[in-house]
Amino acid sequence: MTSAGTPWVELYRPKSLQDVSHQSEVVATLQNAVETGRMPHLLFYGPPGSGKTSVALALCRQLWHPSDWKRRVLELNASDERGISVVREKIKNFASLAVGKPQEASFFSKKKKDEDSMDVEEKKYPNPPFKIIILDEADTVTPDAQAALRRIIEAHSKITRFILICNYVTRVIEPLASRCAKFRFQALPPASMRDRLLTIAAAEGCSEQEVSLVDEILEQADGDMRRAVTTLQSVHSLAVGSQPLSKDIISEIAGLPPVAVMDQLWKTLGADGTAATYDSMQKMVESISADGYSAKLLLSTLLTRVVVDNTLSELDKAELAIRIAEAEKCMMDGADEYLQLLTVCGHALGCFSRSAQGSARQ
Structure with missing residues (x-):
């Protein structure tokens, strides 16, 4: 898919931990995992749109070379796959697979010499000897499936790390949560979100009238960066010709009553x-x-x-x-x-x- 057809939420998703806004404590801790290649099981929790999934994906991108990280990572959304059968089949099969010897970064440099830029070729990756399973919306997994997942985490912890992502940590059973290092994500402050929205608006060539609605978008988003970026893209799509834009349009897009x-x-x-x-x-x-x-x-x-x-x-x-x-x-x-x-x-x-x-x- 070209950049013109990609949703802005995906197009401007942080590609590295340094690009993540506001979550400085979480980023600083995970940066140490990137430098050392050692990482425990992780549990990310916090309000929607605070960057939990983006941080997990950015972490994986920095652990392995771009041509290798997707083979090492299994991303599942528990909203669709929450039953015990998924835990016993898909997750268990991936977690039990042995990991090959990490390949050297120099090998990738030679292999991708004609394709990648010099910055990517010279970049060092820790290439840790384990895989990662990202389980999004883990708080919607049934209690029986969470209990089965606990045993899988214990049995395959040497070759597989789990990143559990949820909105409500209280809905994750205690035996499962106690096996993970917990990281609380805070709702993004308006100042941080505003800077990011203005950067996206400048990159997409938004008009002055669209930029003037940024404050209204931030008020409706209520700390949810995903909602703010999606609303900005919707406003940009509605700005056809000389059609005037008003604050009521933001409420209509967000589904809020006027x-x-x-x-x-x-x-x-x-x-x-x-x-x-x-x-x-x-x-x-x-x-x-x-x-x-x-x-x-x-x-x-x-x-x-x-x-x-x-x-x-x-x-x-x-x-x-x-x-x-x-x-x-x-x-x-x-x-x-x-x-x-x-x-x-x-x-x-x-x-x-x-x-x-x-x-x-x-």
Whole structure:
């Protein structure tokens, strides 16, 4: 695939540990593994888009020569392959394969002399005598499969290293997590993300109007670099001819409800002190659902407003937060989004009604 058809997320993915932004402690520790060629099993955890998979791939690229590292690395995504059969067959077969004697870098220099640049030819690689299995989304692997994986890690640790990647480390069983060196990835700060987005925008020839929306993109991304780069590419694709771009486009691309829609929903709940009825609230929820907005994102935005509201008591805020958490859990289990959103909004309507009645008595 040419660079013109490659998603920007893949095209500008860090190729080495030095290119990784913000995760300085993790990079410094792993750089020592590159220099010595010695590495334990690793467990990367942190929020989405913080660079966990990019760091794992960059580490592998620096351990072996470009013509050799893909043979030494097996990358699996547990979101698709999470059952015990995958652990017993694909992972176990790859982990049990013997590793040949590491080839010298000079051999690759002679072999690739006509193909590679002098910088690549002269580069030294530690070529450690082991393979690496990268298991992404490891927190979605079933408990039985994690238990089977624990035994495989013990049996083949001399010739295979594991890099487990997850968002929630608490969902990885303790016997498996204790066998790995843990690295926590932090959400990227806006300053670091801004510099990277401006670099990508300059490389892709984005207009001044597109660059002016970078701050809005960073606000919507909320520390997720992958989401920020994807949104920037979508904005660049929409900027056809002289069509004006606005901040509302960023919300539409991210799937977030416009501010005007949230303001109207907030009003129908009686949050501004006006009289509100259940029928008007129900019609508003039906309209929002018909427009196709994500109920999860609506509830997340609603929770943000509830927390900073001055009219609700702390008890009401706590009850609403619990209802929103329960609704999100139900939606993850397959519940209907409209019913869950209606339930939360109905409870919020009651909380604001009680708050207004209490203020009237005073």
